[in-house]
Amino acid sequence: MTCVMAIANQKGGVGKTTTAINLGAALAAKGKRVLLVDCDAQGNASSGLGVRVANADATLYGFLRHDVPAPLQQPMDSLPLWVLPSNPTLAAAEWELAVQSGGETVLAHKMDGIRQDFDVVLLDCPPSLGLLTLNSLCAARSVLIPLQCEYFAMEGLTLLLETIRKIRMRWNPELRVQGIVLTMFDRRNNLCHQVAMEVRRHLGGRVLKTMIPRNVRLSECPSHGLPITVYDKHSAGARAYMALADELLETEHCGG
Template sequence: MTCVMAIANQKGGVGKTTTAINLGAALAAKGERVLLVDCDAQGNASSGLGVRVVDAEATLYGFLCHDVPPPLHRPVDSLPLWLLPSNPTLAAAEWELAAQSGAETVLAHKMDGLWQDFDAIILDCPPSLGLLTVNSLCAAQSVLIPLQCEYFAMEGLTLLLETIRKIKMRWNPHLRIRGIVLTMFDRRNNLCHQVAMEVRQHLGGRVFKTMIPRNVRLSECPSHGLPITVYDRNSAGARAYMALADELLETERCGG
């Protein structure tokens, strides 16, 4: 069964895109056919894989708003990883979608015809709870929430969980929280240990065992347009995302 997973947290810079790219690539390295959908007008998931599209119609914007066939790219020859890219024109989609009835479920309907070609579809959400994130959560079966190991890590989590609960009630009863992944963990920093402990105390079994370390190779790889598993497969970052992929595959893929 295809797993459609949104990577969401309205807090900015917590590692959503880094996780979307590198977890997607790690799953692909394990033989899964993965589609990464860049649902953020910043287009970081696209540029991070070396894909920069100028023509708005050849992006998620055209697919969502103008019935263009999905413009799929295969950025890394060696991996069964496809990308539906975005660029800043996606910002206009928020307005254009808002004018339609059923604005929240446009992506879910459009993706109906895409499911069967992939084992996993990963939706990289923007740092807001606006219509593009709502569309992603309506299209997904599960949500993976990256939390950065820093003070105020859980700030905003209540609002995100409440949003997920409302989306379940109104549009997508099957939506489940797949898990919370702690990102940018620095083992030399006491605060990181404290935050990780607190998050586990509060959220217990929902937190993945694998933590993503703060790793300079992870911050370098987007400028080379490569996922970490290709850029430096022996780095701590690559090992962590491979372990997270294992953890996901060991358990029911879309289960909560």
């Protein structure tokens, strides 16, 4: 069965897009057929893989709003990784979906037609709890929550977990939290260690073993349009995302 995972946190800059791109590429490097759906109008998951689209019909916006086939792109011939790209036109979908009845489950229904072609579908959410995030959480079976190792890391997490609970009750009973992944961990920084300990104390088993280190190669690779596994496969960032892929594949939900 396809593993459909939303990567969500309403906080911006916590590593959602970096995780979507590089976890996607790591899973693809392990032979999984991966689709990355860029659900953010900023289009960072698309441009970070070198995909830039001007025509709105060739983006997620066209796919959600018009009767067009899924406009998928495969950025690298050698990697079984496809992107359903976005550009700023997606911002209009936020209010257009709001005035449409059943507007929160449009993506879930559209995904019915393409999900089965992939082993893993990753949904890169925008930094809000608006309708595009709601659509992603209705289309997903699980949520991966990146949490930045900084002082206010857990701020907003209660609201996110509460939102997930409400979505489970109202629209998507199967939705579960896949795990919380600590990002931008700097082992020379005491505060990072304290935050990691605090998060594990509060959230225990929900926190994944793999931590993503702060790694300059990870911040460089989007400007080259390449995932870390291609840009610098020996970097600490690449090794961490390969380990995260292994950890997720070991769970009953994503394995097989």
